[in-house]
Amino acid sequence: xxxxxxxxxxxxxxxxxxxxxxxxxxxxxxxxxxxxxxxxxxxxxxxxxxxxxxxxxxxxxxxxxxxxxxxxxxxxxxxxxxxxxxxxxxxxxxxxxxxxxxxxxxxxxxxxxxxxxxxxxxxxxxxxxxxxxxxxxxxxxxxxxxxxxxxxxxxxxxxxxxxxxxxxxxxxxxxxxxxxxxxxxxxxxxxxxxxxxxxxxxxxxxxxxxxxxxxxxxxxxxxxxxxxxxxxxxxxxxxxxxxxxxxxxxxxxxxxxxxxxxxxxxxxxxxxxxxxxxxxxxxxxxxxxxxxxxxxxxxxxxxxxxxxxxxxxxxxxxxxxxxxx
Amino acid sequence: xxxxxxxxxxxxxxxxxxxxxxxxxxxxxxxxxxxxxxxxxxxxxxxxxxxxxxxxxxxxxxxxxxxxxxxxxxxxxxxxxxxxxxxxxxxxxxxxxxxxxxxxxxxxxxxxxxxxxxxxxxxxxxxxxxxxxxxxxxxxxxxxxxxxxxxxxxxxxxxxxxxxxxxxxxxxxxxxxxxxxxxxxxxxxxxxxxxxxxxxxxxxxxxxxxxxxxxxxxxxxxxxxxxxxxxxxxxxxxxxxxxxxxxxxxxxxxxxxxxxxxxxxxxxxxxxxxxxxxxxxxxxxxxxxxxxxxxxxxxxxxxxxxxxxxxxxxxxxxxxxxxxxxxxxxxxxxxxxxxxxxxxxxxx
Numbered sequence: 001x002x003x004x005x006x007x008x009x010x011x012x013x014x015x016x017x018x019x020x021x022x023x024x025x026x027x028x029x030x031x032x033x034x035x036x037x038x039x040x041x042x043x044x045x046x047x048x049x050x051x052x053x054x055x056x057x058x059x060x061x062x063x064x065x066x067x068x069x070x071x072x073x074x075x076x077x078x079x080x081x082x083x084x085x086x087x088x089x090x091x092x093x094x095x096x097x098x099x100x101x102x103x104x105x106x107x108x109x110x111x112x113x114x115x116x117x118x119x120x121x122x123x124x125x126x127x128x129x130x131x132x133x134x135x136x137x138x139x140x141x142x143x144x145x146x147x148x149x150x151x152x153x154x155x156x157x158x159x160x161x162x163x164x165x166x167x168x169x170x171x172x173x174x175x176x177x178x179x180x181x182x183x184x185x186x187x188x189x190x191x192x193x194x195x196x197x198x199x200x201x202x203x204x205x206x207x208x209x210x211x212x213x214x215x216x217x218x219x220x221x222x223x224x225x226x227x228x229x230x231x232x233x234x235x236x237x238x239x240x241x242x243x244x245x246x247x248x249x250x251x252x253x254x255x256x257x258x259x260x261x262x263x264x265x266x267x268x269x270x271x272x273x274x275x276x277x278x279x280x281x282x283x284x285x286x287x288x289x290x291x292x293x294x295x296x297x298x299x300x301x302x303x304x305x306x307x308x309x310x311x312x313x314x315x316x317x318x319x320x321x322x323x324x325x
Numbered sequence: 326x327x328x329x330x331x332x333x334x335x336x337x338x339x340x341x342x343x344x345x346x347x348x349x350x351x352x353x354x355x356x357x358x359x360x361x362x363x364x365x366x367x368x369x370x371x372x373x374x375x376x377x378x379x380x381x382x383x384x385x386x387x388x389x390x391x392x393x394x395x396x397x398x399x400x401x402x403x404x405x406x407x408x409x410x411x412x413x414x415x416x417x418x419x420x421x422x423x424x425x426x427x428x429x430x431x432x433x434x435x436x437x438x439x440x441x442x443x444x445x446x447x448x449x450x451x452x453x454x455x456x457x458x459x460x461x462x463x464x465x466x467x468x469x470x471x472x473x474x475x476x477x478x479x480x481x482x483x484x485x486x487x488x489x490x491x492x493x494x495x496x497x498x499x500x501x502x503x504x505x506x507x508x509x510x511x512x513x514x515x516x517x518x519x520x521x522x523x524x525x526x527x528x529x530x531x532x533x534x535x536x537x538x539x540x541x542x543x544x545x546x547x548x549x550x551x552x553x554x555x556x557x558x559x560x561x562x563x564x565x566x567x568x569x570x571x572x573x574x575x576x577x578x579x580x581x582x583x584x585x586x587x588x589x590x591x592x593x594x595x596x597x598x599x600x601x602x603x604x605x606x607x608x609x610x611x612x613x614x615x616x617x618x619x620x621x622x623x624x625x626x627x628x629x630x631x632x633x634x635x636x637x638x639x640x641x642x643x644x645x646x647x648x649x650x651x652x653x654x655x656x657x658x659x660x661x662x663x664x665x666x667x668x669x670x671x672x673x
Binding site: 117 | 353384385387389390391392393394396397398403421424425429432433434435436438441470471493494495569
């Protein structure tokens, strides 16, 4: 695929994801989505850039801020809306909520909100691929605070030791809940350098530039598929909404980051920026791009309205799936 | 005449492991010390010799990540057996074990598949193993819905429960008591399964029920045999499965005897005995003839110094004194039975 079509496809995907999350933000205050929700608005380029470069057989795991990854992987909007609404057609039957998403049909194998749990899952799936000599890779998304957990380093060590085909993708958005990086790691800490100290290949990229993320992901997958072991891609990005919930921090008088800082990052919006490139470099018109927005909104309204019609799980199902066989 | 062969508890585990690994190429054995010549008390050596380092993997010390790795591998079809040579090290794995594996099937509504992960965890006792090497954390784990927790007390069940765990689609923790590895028992050849959710009456009696776990089953049997000679008829139930717990076998026995003593490997507070006592207390028409008694480790971390350690665990004499009180009659006993750990020369 040429770079024009590649960027166009990424743009469409990012617009869909953004529109989805904005719909969630709008619906959330109504109280029908009774599940703590971590919106990925502002971070779409990481999900789309990485996942656009995976092979369909590669598997994906993610953390609490996982809607972007679920949708970028091809998970259905309907089943995600239904999940957020606690309905039986939700991807986890309404049982899991916003942070427990799965769609095995697109090799999106699970998400979990406790930091680094999913890092170990991906390491395990990669172990399985190596063990069975299958040419597949595992991908996991996590935030910068994951580097504060011990399981991170256990997984790094094990994956390098065994040359496992896993792509670790850090979405470094500078904040863990309301704690800035400065409060959590010594000055001049580089996660990329830390990974390199483990003997891992690692690079840093502009996580708001979808072409850049995709390019570095291509390199990473090439490295992984050559049997050279795991790769850390650290993507520098930013979430514009509050940690959990639909609001802007400044509207709630939270002062851990300033309105100016948030607005500065909003000008680095991955969608606006790639839209500019599509128009200036590849000759798309504003009307063409707006029609993408319109189509996405319509699709989302359809999916949401349908999801609202999905029933709640039956009370008789309360104990289902506690044990298998 | 049918002659059933006898093998040790450790051999039974080894045999089951090899049977599973022969039948199922997706099974891997992982943990610290899998390939040592000592082979986790002789339970992993045969598997290592047969299947090699690719499937019997000596891992770095990384209990929590390893459990997560087992989970991730299980999502794509691997059936891992994790071994913790001391269950105390499993505390490091509890995030993945309890926060994830026990919930996976339920919280994704079955859509993320099941996690058939076997966790073998060994309980220590005696020889000055002390506070952090002789705990017994079954009740902690059994608290969490979705996990299976079992404690085989004999070679046949050690083999049978491991085989059944492999057949099951659920994550399971199998507690093996260090004191059991050398005991012998009759074990069937081949795929001889033991049911995962049921208890077993191992000695019938009408006066008093002892529900025992793991190594305490053996001590309870010795007590039952001695008391039989002294005119007290004790029923011993090998609990075997902690979660799920076999309520009906317990209730049926206690309805018959009217007296219940629970003898567990751990502390009594918030323990297996508390759960069983509650089950009985919540049931109508039990007509107990004596208050329920729980027996276990004294409620302190296990001390190393020998006199204190000796006092830390129940003895034949101390349990006998309890039975005497429960029966409200004097029992004249002259002999003494040494604890099951006696004779072990260490080191663990």
